Amino acid sequence: MTALDKNTVHDTLGTLLEMARRDQDAIHAAVEQLKYSQRTLDQMTRQLPGEMAQRVDKSLQNSVDGAANKLASHFSEANVQADLAAATYQRASKHVVIKITLAALGITAIAAASIVAVTWILAPTNADIQALREERDELKRQITFLERKGGRSDVTMCKLDEKTGKSRMCAKIDSSFKGVWEGGYLIIANKD
Numbered sequence: 001m002t003a004l005d006k007n008t009v010h011d012t013l014g015t016l017l018e019m020a021r022r023d024q025d026a027i028h029a030a031v032e033q034l035k036y037s038q039r040t041l042d043q044m045t046r047q048l049p050g051e052m053a054q055r056v057d058k059s060l061q062n063s064v065d066g067a068a069n070k071l072a073s074h075f076s077e078a079n080v081q082a083d084l085a086a087a088t089y090q091r092a093s094k095h096v097v098i099k100i101t102l103a104a105l106g107i108t109a110i111a112a113a114s115i116v117a118v119t120w121i122l123a124p125t126n127a128d129i130q131a132l133r134e135e136r137d138e139l140k141r142q143i144t145f146l147e148r149k150g151g152r153s154d155v156t157m158c159k160l161d162e163k164t165g166k167s168r169m170c171a172k173i174d175s176s177f178k179g180v181w182e183g184g185y186l187i188i189a190n191k192d
Contacts, residue, residue, distance in 0.1 A: 124132070146152070158170035 154172040
């Protein structure tokens with residue numbers, strides 16, 4: 001090996017050695033930085049549960065307070081609505097009693113007017129009643145006259161035609177009397 005080659009090898013080895021020392025220093029600094037980061041991370045990890053718990057507690061407290069306020073607001077609004085509904089119900093109940101009373105009175109008035117109208121139309125007048133009384137009295141007089149003259153007879157309805165169903169009043173005739181009296185009358189048999 002020549003002196004030039006030796007110098008070149010020495011220079012190269014020196015450069016490599018210096019580079020290796022710089023790299024070792026950089027690695028050492030990186031390892032120290034990693035150790036520092038590890039210690040910081042460990043410390044933060046130890047503090048994290050306490051801080052997280054505090055943050056969670058605070059966040060939870062804020063959420064609970066917000067929910068409670070919202071719920072209280074809803075209850076307040078519901079109470080206001082309930083008070084309005086109760087007042088409306090009370091006003092309506094007063095009006096319902098009046099409406100039902102008026103409806104009942106109206107129906108009663110219509111029913112009474114209907115009864116009066118039907119009675120007015122269907123009931124006989126005083127003149128009709130008087131005429132019926134006079135007819136009744138006349139019929140009583142005739143019945144009395146007939147009973148005194150032996151007019152208690154066997155009277156019924158006799159069918160004249162089976163097809164048409166026509167019928168007339170007929171009386172049982174006493175066949176022991178012969179002859180025809182004035183006007184074509186026959187003697188009617190007395191009822192036994």
